[in-house]
Each structure stands twice: as structure tokens, then as C-alpha cells.
Amino acid sequence: MGAAAVVGPQVSLTTSRHIQSLCHSLQVPHLEGRWSYPVPSSWTREKFTANFYPTPPDLNQAYIALIKEWNAKAIAVIYEDNDGLIRLQEALTDLREPKVHLAQLPNDPNRDYRPFLKMIKMTMRIRHLVIDCRAELIRTIMDQANQIGLVSEYFSFMFTSLDLHTVDFTPYQIQQGRVNITGFRLLREGWRQSSDSCAQGQDWRTNMNQLTTTSMLMYDALHSFARALRTSEREGPISVPTLSCDTERGWGTNGSQIIRLMLQTPMMGRSGLIRLSEFGRRDDFELDVLELGAAGLEVVGSWSRAGGVNYTRTWGQKTEEIATSMSGRTFRVVVGLANPYVMEDNTTESGFSGFCIDLMGEIAKKKKFKVEYHVSPNNQYGTFSEKEGPSGMMKELMENAADMAIADLSITLDREKGVDFSMPWMNLGISILYRKPVKAPPQLFSFMGPLSTEVWIYMGTAYLGVSVLLFILARLSPQEWQEPGVCSMAGADPDFLENEMNLRNSFWFTIGSLMQQGCDINPKAVSTRMVAAWWWVFTLIMISSYTANLAAFLTAGRMETPIKSAEDLAKQTTIKYGAKKTGSTKYFFRDSSKELYRRMYNFMESARPTVYVDSSDAGVERVIKSKGLYAYLMESSGIEYVLERNCELTQVGGLLDHKSYGIALQPGSPYTTVINSAILEIQEEGRLLELKNRWWKANTPCPDDNKVNANELGIDNVGGVFVVLLGGMCVAVLIAFSEFIWKSRKLAHAEHTSLMNEMAKELKFAFSCKGSSKPVSKPEPLRPSQSATYLSNGPGNWNADVTFEPYQRKP
Template sequence: MPELPALLLSIYFRFLLVTVVTMPPSSLSQTPVLSSVRMAAILDDSSVCGRGERLALALARENINSVMEGPARARVEVDIFELQKDSQYETTDTMCQILPKGVVSVIGPASSPASGSIVSHICGEKEIPHVKIGPEETPRLPYLRFASVTLYPSNEDLSLAIGAILRSFSYPSASLVCAKAECLLRLEELIRRFLISRETLSIRMLDDNLDPTPLLKEIRDDKIATIIIDANASISYLILKKASELGMTSAFYKYILTTMDFPLLWLDDIVDEQSNIVGFSMFNTTHPFYLEFIRSLNLSWREGCDINPYPGPALSSALLFDAVHVVVEYDGLTGRVEFNSKGQRTNYTLHILEKHRGGHKEIGIWYSNNTLLMNSTSLDINVSETLANKSLIITTILENPYVMRKMNYQEFEGNEQYEGFCVDMLRELSDILKFTYRIKLVDDGLYGAPEPNGSWTGMVGELINRKADLAVAAFTITSEREKVIDFSKPFMTLGISILYRVHIEARLSPYEWYNPHPCLRERRDLLENQYTLGNSLWFPVGGFMQQGSEIMPRALSTRCVSGVWWAFTLIIISSYTANLAAFLTVQRMEVPIESPDDLADQTNIQYGTIHGGSTMTFFMNSRYQTYQRMWNYMYSKQPSVFVKSTEEGIARVLNSKYAFLLESTMNEYHRSLNCNLTQIGGLLDTKGYGIGMPLGSPFRDEISLAVLQLQENNRLEILKRRWWEGGQCPKEEDHRAKGMNLSYTSTQ
């Protein structure tokens, strides 16, 4: 017979049991009573205490027979056949033992896909319904005659469920770890969807030695945070155990397991508060018989098995229970039991579970119509469950006033060695989110820039390599960095500015030539005539310029002539000053540069920035012509105009003709400490400082909300005033243009 639709199977089953059992007594005298209904169950687990399948079959038989009452009741009998190995000969021989018994259906096997395919084919030829409780065979052969229905989720449904979880948690890329090559066919729909979306899915096969170490190291080196494991429960545990040894079960890694025995996995020696391990369960815990089923299995397990404690029911045992009951009811221990025209399970649910110490919790439900409903509590930010009592590694860099060592830091240990704006902010965040932390200085002393080989230096590199959980420093948010790491909301807004030293010039002041010790004269007893030819000419010139000539006339006649000359020069100079007044209404400070354009148009004053910082990246990627010229100059200048730290840049500003390009907040801080420094022009751009974390970090939203809370409470502004207003220099006034207060006094 061809592939049976589910409706025909349903009618066939009910005809055998339901209709016969519920016949009225008047019809029983005319109709032979069916005393028993015989089924065959093929088990591929020979151990008594393996998956509890024998116990489940016994419970199902007793349960279904107990509800059939009356003189015409029919008893259900289940014959158990063991399959020693997954081979064609063993399977065919087992079916030859089953067929003469006149069974109405064949159930199983659970974990032997090849044998299951042979059983389906033989049952199809003999027109005997086959209830499959294991994964679908791959590939499914359409030209063979099948009479089977599958209680296990179809391969397509499994792919859709995994894809829904990936979309729900916004995982852009993933790695698929396959225990067998058949997983490429089992998850064909998932792979196809990745190809359509052009997102990254790397596929790695487990070797014959079942050693996952090499492929896990490859995944770690590729910076892939989402890992899908397609394997049975035992191999999945082996992979997770090795991942834990490699440090790959932290909060940055997410695991999705395809095994339906996920609830049986005991992972207390692997998981911690930060682990993210998700799997599926088909158990309907609201079924009226569920608790009795668990209690009976647990009791039988303790009486007949030496293994303690009872790990819980395997999915195959529940599916066997439902397979026996499928002929008389449609709501089983694995949910609603319905089939489509292909004999595949439909109108059912998969429960999404997340492992934690001591068990698991349900975080969502996937429906077979490809609808995913996540629990709001699992998606909402729950600070007490996410960051509370967690210990984080904080990478940072020494930069005044953000992170500094205390003057006597040798007397302290750990976090107490440091102080600064970022240290105080980190302490505030810790108080809000209830986490602990350890401050660690970045190894290479850099913020982070890409290398030609694709790797990153500095704090960015440490976040990518999972050496740190957070980067708290004067860490600029850039688009290039956002591609490889995540940032919180900015905690400070700033821009690029120019730092230069104050221009020194002689002032028009009498103190420039004033003698501070006028009483100290040499040889006061020596007298000589001071009106030589030179002094006689110098005296009237000094009067004309309204300046003293250091020659003092003593004779009355000479003083009168001098007074007339001075009056004449006063009138001449006053007239000249009045005519020139209109042209002297604005004075400008003599500064060699006043804007980035001035810097780009000259070569006398060198300029540069910190090597490997965001400011260097800004000029390197800028498309503005002036900034491109500045970058070409800085890149080609020898010796290099780039510096390793802010302190080195400030030293070059003070000791040479050098303009330092740096963030405005640092500019403001250092100008408050050194009055010989000044800012030239305005800001070249606008950007912000943020807290960095690895890509896909679960802490991003929590940290961002805490930063916003500090801003709303004005705590960040208070911290900034504390560290920025401790300098001795007053705030600068705008020196670009000052009006002169001119007044004209009329004398008559």
C-alpha cells in the first residue's frame, strides 16, 4: 500500500479498538469479541535500566487495560523484541518473528534510523501500521511503500525550531557541530535558511575518536559565540565537558542542543551562573497521568536498578507510552498527537529549556506552526538573575583622570590600587548591578586597532579573545570597533580637539624695561657732561615718541625749550592717534595656528595623535579633504609624529613645536593642570565614550540601563566635576577676538 495518510491510520486504529470496545451488548452476540489486541515493540536498548522503555510499556499496557471495562473488553498485549544491533539482517530477522503473531501495529525502534527504515518498508508491504518513536531516517525514500506515522519531531520542524531560537536571541552567526554526517540532511532546512539570509554557519564534524577538542579550539579562534550540537545526550555531554575545560561555557557562548533527551543531561559539573545552554523537551507536564508516570518509573527504577538517583524519563519511554495509547486517545505525555498526510507529527509543541545548576527552567515554547513564544521574564532584563553575584574581569588602561594609580599604590592590593573617574563609575555600576570585579591593565597598553592579519590589539583584542568581560576606560565608540565588540550607551560625549602651548610674546608694558634696583649706581662721585651730540639728538627723539630718554635737563632754559617741544609732540601724536582709532577696535592674540586648516596649510608646526587610538582611526578613515591632508602628513612624517600615550604627547607640546590632537575631555583636564597649554579652535567631530564588551555579551542591556540611571541621577556629572575641577588654572576665555574699550576725551 502507498504511504498512509494519518486519517486512514486513525480510522484503522479506532476500528480495531475503540469501536470494538464500545459496542453495545446487543451487538456482541452477533459479533465475535476481540479478546486481545496485540502490538509489537522493538527495543534497541538491551539494558534493563537504560531508558526505562520496558517500564514505560508495562505502565502503558496496565493503564490502557485498566480503563477498558465491561463484558466485551479487549485487552492490549505488547510483545517486546530486542534488536541487538542496527543491521539489515537483525532487523529482517526480528520482523520475521513479529509478523506471524498477527500484531495490529509495530512500535520502534527508538535510536536505530536504518533499522527503523527497514521496519517501515516491511510494514508497508504487509499493510501493518508502524509507529516510529525515533528521528526520521535520512534521506526518506519516497518510492518505497510506507505505512508509518512518526511521534518524533520531523527534521524540518527541528530546523525551524532552532532557527526561531537564533532569530529570537539575535545570533548573527553560528557553528554546527555534527556527531554524524547525517546531520547535514537532518538539518537541511536550517542550512538552507542560513544560505538564503547570507549569515554565517560553519559546519564541523566530530572525528571518529569522538574528541571535540580540535573543533572547539577552531570555533574559539573564529570568535563564534553560538554553537549548535547535533548529537545524542551522551556525546552532547562529552562536547560540553570539553568546552568547559577550554573555558567555553562562559556567558559569551550559547549552546543549542538538538537531542530531545535534554532534560536528562546532568550538567551541574559544567554549568555555572553565566552558562547559556538551551535544549528541547516534548514532555507535557500538565498531562493528568504525568506525575503518576514519573512516580511509577521512579519506584520501578529504585527497585530494579542499582543506579541512583533516578535521572528522569527518557523521551523514548514517553513516546512508547504514547504509541500504545495513540489508538485510543490523542493527548499524550508528549502533547497533542496528530499527524499530517505524510505521517509526520503536527499540532504539537516543543518546550525550550535552559540549563542551570540543579536542573533547568522553561524559557519558551515553540509551536509546530513555526511560532515561538518566549517567556517575558526570560527576555526582560532581570538584574538579580543576570549580574548579581557574578565576578567580572575589567580590562583598562592608565589614562588621567580616568584610571590612575594612587600615589602610594604599593601599599594597596587589587582594585584599591587605582583611582579616577572610570574607577568611581565602575564602583557605582557595581553597587547598582550587584556584581564584583577585578581590574586588569591591558597587556600592550593600547586601546585597540586592527592589524593587517585581521586581529586586534589592545583592549579590543582582549575582549575579542574573551580575556576580559568589560573594558572600562576612555574607550571611544567607533563603527569599526562596533563590528567586533559591543558597547554600552555612551557615558560621556566629546570630540577631537587641538592642544598647543600658550604663545609667549613681549608685552607693551613699562615693566619690560623697569629697573627693579634704581638706587644701585656705580661711581656716584664721577661727574661728566651728558649732553653729547648723540644724547642731544636722542633727547628730542624720545620726547617725540613720548618716551623718556634717561637724560634729565637741569637748566631752566633747557627745561622750557623741552616743555615746548613736548607740547608740540603731544598735539601731533594725539591727532595721529585719533585718526588711527577706527582701525584699532579689535586686537588679536598672536597665535600661529587657529584651526585645523591652519595646521594642514603649514609644515613648521608638527602635529599628531596617539598611535592605535580612535583619533588616528578618525583621520585615517575621513573623507574630508583637510583631514585627508592631515592624515597623509602624519602617516608619512619621519620621525613619527604619533605618540604612545597622552603624557608623551603633552611633553612634546611643551618642549617643541608640536600640536597634539586628542579628545576634548582630556584637553580640558590637562589645561586645568598646566597653564601653559591652550586649546586651538573648536571640536573636529562629536562622539562618545562607552563601556566595551565582547560581541553578543548578555550584559550589554544591563550595563546600558545602569549608565542611563547614573546620568539621570546626575552622578556622572558629579564625578566629572570631582576629577576635572581640581586644577589651578582658571578657565580660558575666548581669545580669538576681543573688543578694545576705547574712549575719547575732549580737552579744551
């Protein structure tokens, strides 16, 4: 009967290519409403095919735009068959970020995809999935994904099928905010057919979920063909010839005219604006962006090749929707035990207390949700490694065992690769916890400390030099030679001159001046007085300086500080140092580019026994018990807390790095923005500082070591002065006994008695305490038989019965 146009087929792409070739040969319009391979550039405009389905390259650009909106680190692209892989080819080749993992749905006649989906969840640990499959498989995949825990607010599904609107998602609509399903729709909702249609004025809104894209595209194709046919009939009648594949005769100019009118005339169809290219391809179209909400799939935006993705809701509206979905829910929070952040407390409803618990309580109060806490296995904070996978809290989050993690948890690059972090709620850095420097015990001769050893030597040298100089100048100066005074011996020669500044008196004068005590002997000449005056100036300054420095020196004990920085730690091996064995502090030294820190890490790794500890509390206890042989590397905020409660410890040096604490959330968590806004609100209200003061400040702070108590001095401070005094007394006693023995020996020889008898007599008189006068000992009378050897006994020892006065020697 002849054919004016051929429609389809809709299933087999191979058959479609065959029909397309026949229509081209017979010059018959070929109408399609399904996807097909891109048209090679070698094909010309004489081709008689008009395809109303969007071109795969343009659809891929829509997929890429939506994937980039995820800001995902990695995605999984799952396809049903090879056609799906071809449809996604442009997206796979154009995407640079994120990392793409390809996987094909298993060809299971029972359609059991649960093992496959579980592998995606556990092995790849991917939270964003792009799935290309038939619309009738979408509900099956979602149900099985829900059974293995893939359907939650932390997993996002994007389906490439343009028939997503035909899938019944009623069981998932009640989980508002907890199911992330997105996709595209080509059909226009609420569209009314134009007046020249057979179905004039019909409203298609009521049966939208029953309309497939291909059927509506066929409707638009036939409508476009009808319009072109009527336009062509205005120029003359059109006869449809009977055509055969056995002959080369085609429809001629009528077929070419109709297909040309279809390509040149845009129209508004059920799938929106229809504008075909010269190759019969639909490369200018608009897609609705669909997301699953409480009322089902909702249009949240649109995509076009010119404008990209445009959402109809603002970022604030989306955040408000997420916050609303959090209201009334109970979130699982994994914690790590560390004072004062998180501590077990049976007196509270949650079983925990601490700064982090209060902070999370403030956030929950503002966003109206509840919290359920549990401790991380082995109390490990953990990290994420591409080779070893996650550990500790990171594993809890990535395996969906917890919604959030809060503790003294540092935001690091390795952790950021596996999970999401909120904005920082505390900034800090690594420092060194060590025993406080111990005051050195006062030394016995600490009173000599105000002056250095060199100064003492110089002062002694000056004392000797001035004394000798004074003696020499006194010998040279005529004014120092004077007549004997009243104390001179009777009968002294008036021409005899006496000089008081002998060597002994010179030393006595200078030492008396140095001790600020003065002397009964004074210089008389100008030269000697000049020496004395400048010596007094010197002693005034030195004694004043000594006195001024003595008080502070004796009251402020010197500190013994073996280490002052990380460099000091690295230079020695006596004091061991370590960190928490599974914390960011250890990884900082391991991954540091600084040679000093890498050397410290190697030292910690090779130390035996190990210098690593299981917790910060264990590290603090080890510092206390080591008595200065162990230093603990930890965050400065923890050190600040410890120092408020333990006055024996101190922080050594400054910060080795800068880091921040944050709340960890599951990768791709929609709640990150809401948590950030809550933290900012708490910070601006001043509650964050109040919480820190509450948990950090101790009730009884440590005394200020910088304050010097100068009210009293102990015997340890001035004991050396007593020792010097005792030593001086002992020397004086020794000299006195030496003089006593020497005098007793002379008297014993003069009186012809034994030394012991003379010493006994002198001691008896000394200890009798009978007045302060003493009789002069005289020699016995000279007997006739005695020789004149008495003359040699010295003055004052002559026999009273013999007169030798004319021959008596002068002293």
C-alpha cells in the same frame, strides 16, 4: 502468527526505509518514533507509515528562532555525523544572519574533544555553539569544554537533542548565571495518561529525567494505534492474517482503515497534542524551551510553528536574575592609563584612581559586585580586525582574560565587531591641541597702529592740500592783506600791505589745528575761515577716533595664530601633527571618506621622525616642547582636561567628528543590560556630572585671556612716542645749530673775524645764562683807508662816525 502493525526500528534509518517499503506493499501500519528524511511530494496518502517524531523542517524553524534570540554575530554549528548535518540542513540554508561556521566532531574512540573545542575557542573566537549529537555525549562535551574555559557566562550552548532533559547537569547548577545551556523538550511534564489507558492514573513526573523521547513517542504511537484498533473493531471483528514477503497478498482494507483513523483522530499523548498530516508526518507540535538554572533545567518558554518562541518570564525578570547572579562576585576589569580617566595610585585599595575608577566603583556599589583591575598590555586600547585579530583591550576581552574594559575607550565599528559596548557615558569628538597664540611684542611705533597706513597717508595728503589751499586763498582774498602792525619797522610805507598767511604760516596753522594746540595766526577772510572751520571738523573727528582706538590698541596685544582649523594644518608642512599610534583617532583619519582627512593621514604616515605617540600624555608633552611646531590630535574631553592644567595650550578649531566613550564587555556578555541600567541611574542622579567636575576642574584655573587690563601701559607700548619726541628734538637741535652756524658766519664776515672765534663768543654768551637780552653786534668804525664797501654790509652795520643816514636802505 500475523502482524497488525510494525513498530520501528529505532536505530538504523536504512532498515527503517526497508521496513517502510514492505509495510506499504503488505498494507500493514508502520509506526515510527524517530527522525527521518522529509517525505517526497510524489508519495501518496496510501503510504502506511505514521511517524510521531517532529519533522526536521519544523525543528529547524525552532532552532532558527532560538538562534535569533541570541543576537549573535557568528555561531558555530557542530554535528556528530552526516545525519546531523542533514537534520540541520534547513537551518543552515535559511539563516542569513548570523554568520555560520560548520564543524564536525572528531571521530575519536576515546571521546577526547578538547583539542577540537580549543580550536573553536581560539581560532574561530565564537561564543555561541549549536551542537547536534547524541544525548549520551552531551555531558562529555560539557565537561571537556569546562576544562578549556568554554563554560562561562560568555559562552552559550544549544543542543538539538530532544533528550536534553535526561542529562545530569548537577555540577553546573551551582554556577548560577555562569553556564548558558538551552535546548528543547517534546515531552510534557506532569502529564497524566487518559482513562482508557492500561496505566490508568499513573503520574510520570517523578521519573521525568529517565524518559527518552523515542521511548515515549513509541508509547504514544502504540496508544494511538490501540485507539484506532478499538474504533475499527466497533464496526466488526478484525482478523490478523498471516503475511509473507513471498506473496503479494496484504491485509487489505483493515490495514488502510486503521492507518486512516490514526491520521484523522488527534490525541493528547505523552509528547503533547498529536496531530498527523495526510502523509503520516507530525507537523503540528509544541516544544518546551529549557535553560539551565539553579534547580537544573527549567522551562522558560515554549515554541510552536504558529506562535514562535514565547518566554514565560519578562525581560525585566531576566535582567533581575542576571543582576542577582552578579552580587558578591569579583569581575576582572582591564584599564588603560590616561589622565584623568585612570591613573596609578598606591594610596588606594585598588591601586588606581581617576574618573573611570570612580565610575566603575559607582556601578559596582549599585549592583553589589567587586572589581579587580589590571592594566592592558603595553597600555594599548586596541581594535578588532578580521585579518589581524584583536589587540590590546579587545584581545583581553575576547580571550576571556577580562570581563570588562574601561578607559577613554571610543565606541567604534571595528571594536563593535569583536566586543559588546555599554551605553555611552561621555560624548565627545576629535579636535586639535596646540600651543596658545602668543601675544606679539609691542612694536616701537605701535602708537601708529590705531590708524592704518592708508589713513596716515591720506591724512598727510590732506594736510598738504589744505595748507596749500589756505595759502592760495589767502593770496587771492583782499581781506587777508592788512597794513603792518605795531611790530613793523619804523619808517615803513603806510601804503605797504602785509599778508600773514604766507606758505610757512599756512603750514604752521594747519599743523597747530591738527595737534589741537591752536596758533597765534588766524585767517581773516570768509573763504579762508571756511577752510579752517572744515579742517577743524576733520581734525576733531580724526583725533577723537585715534584717541578712542589708541587705548584698546595699546593694551590688547595682537595674537599670532598660525593655524585656526584642520584645513590650515593640511595646507602647510612646517607644523607637524600626529595622534596616538594605536587609538581610534588615527583610525578615524585612515578610514575617513573625506579627502582632507585622508590627506592628513598620509602626511602623518610619511612623516619622519614619526608624529605618532604612545600615549596622550606624551602627545601633550610634545606639543609643549615643540614651541609651536607640533599639534596633537586627540579627543575633546582630554583637551578640556589638559587646558584646565596647562595655560600655555589651547584647542584649535571645532570637532572633526562625534564619538562616545563606553564600557567594553566580552562578546555576548549577559551583563551589558545591567551595566546600562546602572549608568542611566548614575546619570539621572547627577553623579556623572559630579565625577567629571571633580576630575576635570583645576584648583587654580587659568586666567581669562579675553579680559583686557587697561590700568597701565608699559614702556613697550608707548616707547615709540618717546622715540618720535627724541627725533623731533634732534631735528630741532640740528636746525638750531644750522641757524647758529649760518648767523656766526655772517657776523664773522661782517666783523672781519674768524668763524671759530665768532662761534666761541656766541656759545660763551649762550651758556652764560645772563638774562634774556643780547647786545646788537656792530661793525668797527670806518678808517680812512677803508673803501666804501661797507655800504654792502647790510642795514645796521654802518660806522657811527660817518653819517649816511640819508642813504640808509630800508629793510
